[in-house]
Amino acid sequence: MIRTGDEYRESIRDGREIWIDGEKVDDVTTHPMFKPVVDARAKIYDMAHDQAHKDVMTYQDDQGETQAIANKLPKTQQDWWDKRKSAEEVQKAVRGVVTRVGDETIGEMWSLFDGQDILNEVDPRFSDNIRRHINRTITADTFHISANTDPKGDRSKPPQEQDPDMLLHVVKETDNGIVVRGAKYETAAAYANQAFTKPTIANWGNDTLSDYAVGFVVDLSSPGLKFISRNGFAGKAPAEDYPLSNRVDEVESLVVFDNVEIPWEDVLFYQHTKAAAFIRQTLHRYSALPFVQRTLHMADLMIGSALWNVKQTGLENNPAVQEKLAQLASYREGINAHLSAAILNAHESPGGLLMPNQSLLMTGRVFALNNLPQMMHVARELCGGQICITPDKATFDNPEAGQWLDKFYSINENWVADDRRKLLAFARDLLNSDYAGHRLTFQLFAQSPPYAQAAAVYRNFDWEGPLDLVKDAAELSDKVNGGR
Known part of the structure; x- marks a missing residue:
């Protein structure tokens, strides 16, 4: 039910x-x-x-x-x-x-x-x-x-x-x-x-x-x-x-x-x-996939927050800004590619379930979480310093102070002060707040620390493929097999 x-x-x-x-x-x-x-x-x-x-x-x-x-x-x-x-x-x-x-x-x-x-x-x-x-x-x-x-x-x-x-x-x-x-x-x-x-x-x-x-x-x-x-x-x-x-x-x-x-x-x-x-x-042969998908959604939230901010201020056509947005997009699509490839290359598990490709899934997790702090900072750069200095809504609502905030936070007839304040508040909570810091540290707890994630990659990667490739390319003798 x-x-x-x-x-x-x-x-x-x-x-x-x-x-x-x-x-x-x-x-x-x-x-x-x-x-x-x-x-x-x-x-x-x-x-x-x-x-x-x-x-x-x-x-x-x-x-x-x-x-x-x-x-x-x-x-x-x-x-x-x-x-x-x-x-x-x-x-x-x-x-x-x-x-x-x-x-x-x-x-x-x-x-x-x-x-x-x-x-x-x-x-x-x-x-x-x-x-x-x-x-x-x-x-x-x-x-x-x-x-x-x-x-x-x-x-x-x-x-x-x-x-x-x-x-x-x-x-x-x-x-x-x-x-x-x-x-x-x-x-x-x-x-x-x-x-x-x-x-x-x-x-x-x-x-x-x-x-x-x-x-x-x-x-x-x-x-x-x-x-x-x-x-x-x-x-x-x-x-x-x-x-x-x-x-x-x-x-x-x-x-x-x-x-x-x-x-x-x-x-x-x-x-x-x-x-x-x-x-x-x-433990994480299945659960890593939905967990990493959460990081994919986090990437989408960062892209949306950053892109709306540069659109508000008319900077979306600036080449330096586009380069930063491309970094976020590459990060996002890198996560998406690992998740999709893990499903497309899935195989039957010992219990008869369809298990995502473990090498692709575990490397995707390492890619997503190791790069998350850097990508959060890229998003901060694109949002600008106003996410850490903007007053609260109560001050915007104050008749005396609010008139000045309305003047300086209104960009044009399409971007009025209240929408600007809402976007900056969301970006601040996503990237800069106590909650944001907690969520970043939480990654060390939720799906094991980085050394354990690397160990999962080590256990699941096909090391034999590169070994055989170089053995053939370097024309090594069969004696080297004894050293594996």
């Missing part, structure tokens, strides 16, 4: 313990720092019912039921094109970039779906669990997120030599399941339904079995969970001056697992370090 926005809101009014800004939250759906992003996620649910969007957002399954395209198992190239179109529709509808809404994190479950043979080595029940959970996510339309990052503690020491809770671990087994302690940083946890929880650093030791090598789906209404959230940007300044901060700020939380019981049917792997290592290496 496809849920409505109100059904989603009701599903997270479950008495969970949330703290933000030094206070305990009574209702996450109405709290001023959470409400805008909860409303954005609710809007995505409602789009599935809206005549203007439902054909892009949904599909009919084999039983004739309407389901969300975002959760559909990808088995054809068309499935991926449909997912890209659906994700783009969402970004346009919320008028900003929202990263953690489910379509990018359900892919992590598909990676484990590909590893069912490994799960069967541990316990065939775990393979059954992953298939059941993927099916439930499709049919119940849950808001599914990812739980990866632990507080970590002293990373020069194994967890057994410090406070063991620094990495999430199993403290005991019960008839019903396992009991876990520790904590995870999670985007959207305070307002999502469930999270795929797993380790991201492999310092559980060299043993075949480890209580730290555990993965499961946690119901985020479970007893014992505490959500300690960072201070949000929404409501700190007027929406007229900071439209993105007040519309699409996604709040992260430190989710504390205080002896939380996970039922056996929700455990996806346990103790087996081989399974944990597999998921660490393959």
